Amino acid sequence: MRTVEHSVAVEQPALTRQITTRRQSLAFRWRKSLRRHWQLYLLIIPPLLYFVVFKYVPMSNIVIAFKNYSVVKGIWDSPWIGLKNFELFFRNPIFWTLIKNTLLLSGYAILAGFPLPLLLALMLNEVRHRWFRKTVQLVTYAPYFISTVVIVSMLILLTAPRLGLVTKAFGFFGVDAPDLLGDPNYFRHIYVWSDVWQTAGYAAVIYLAALSAVDPALYESARVDGASRLRRIWHVDLPSIMPTAMIILILSVGSIMAVGFEKAFLMQNPLNLSESEIIATYVYKTGLLNADFGIATAVGLFNSLINLALLLVVNAVARRLSGSGLW
Template sequence: MLIILNYIPMYGITLAFKDYVPSKGILGSPWVGLKYFERFFNSFSFSRILSNTLKISFASLIFGFPVPVIFALMLNQLRQEKFKRMIQTITYAPHFISTVVLVGMMMVFLSPRSGLINNIIQMLGGEPIFFMAKKEWFIPLYILSDIWQNTGWNTIIYLAALTSVNPELYEAAIVDGATKLQRIKHIDIPAILPTIVITLIFACGGIMNVGFEKVFLMQNSLNREVSDVIATYVFEQGLIRAQYSYSTAIGLFNTIVNIILLITVNKIAKKLTDTSLW
């Protein structure tokens, strides 16, 4: 199944180096070398699309990655199991909301006419804001909604790592007079550091993979200047305009960048922390 589903389809990558003609098929289409890569690099959209993709990815990594770690450390300090389970359930639940429903909720809550957020702004004497149409709000809304939806779910792996900590370490630290912050710093963080490093490597290896579905649903003509990313551009060129070879070349470029980042970050992590994927 692994070979059939993951390796055999890789033959389709050759489309990036061919002038694909459906009637001739992949084998019969002529080779054109790096023509479509050059076309992408020289296109007027290249710098904007690449910039938008990197901005959203790095902003998500910087602001979103630490939140599950901090949340797991906070949950680990709770001693009332019922309260802890209730908090976990509440924070896990948004992960199971589909992206379509999530964006629909955002549109309802942020509506300039009847949205809850704008009603609060007006009660405080402010003017309503059309959040979904303002380009300066696109990235903050994307990141905040992502944090809200995935923090609880991403916390699971860190909580699992914290369960391996020997309780005697906490007891010894308490006897020695260590505060909660000191116990977190000297016991909890070292315990989950290898897990943090591994998840960070994976996150950096997918830095170019901005989720298509959410960006596409949040995108409109007023915020497209900042919301057009590689994934939406591939969709437009490949499925709407039927530029199969061109869209394949763009996707291959995206994958190569991710592989380079993955290998680089893995090497850096291995040198600094002795923890790596290989």
């Protein structure tokens, strides 16, 4: 018994010394890295401060979702009401309309916006005339720099019922033009395809960067084996950029409930409200216009939790099926 106690007493100081030595080694390596790369650490400080001040500190204010918030009493002195704000939102007759409109609009945007940039990048990668490739890249990439406000203004001018270019084109053929922005049935199509036109060139650049990293030896081997151009695209290009495509798809699906507020709100009018009212616009109207901050925060928190759940599920499915994921 004494022998066992003696061995344990001997092992404990040795274990303590080992832990202390390891900590000292880590501290020494950290100080050495700091002295060698202090410029890089200095560059990291501003973005870290940005995320802490503007992202993580405001997270504490989500308690408003569980309180009967009063501007006079402040966030922390307002009375707790538990899940009442969530219950009011779930019982709201517009709840399922908001969910449906948000899912349909965002899902439509993903289905239309995910494959087209990939296809554009594959076609540009096969173009051998440098001037033509650069011209197409410029034409497709330039709309990305146009602000959303300008894009919506262009859409309004093009689809104006009396003087719009689309109306004039229909009138040229003797056909009455539909009220594209006034008819709810056209809202999603205009929103999605204008968004594809604006962002396809930018998204294609990401795939082109991935294609530039493909080993030329793979193309040479495919040519030696007699593979046609389509076969090389299918068996070399697509597998090479699939990890990048899967990450972009995961991020897109993970933000499916966070479809852009600005464009939907600017395109919204009383005639298309049945299709254009989404969660983001509802939060804006409830929180800022009606000053009901508790319900607005509850809706925003609910939206974020759904996005997080979708992100985790899609990432797990992608890793199981393709071996690629965010983590």
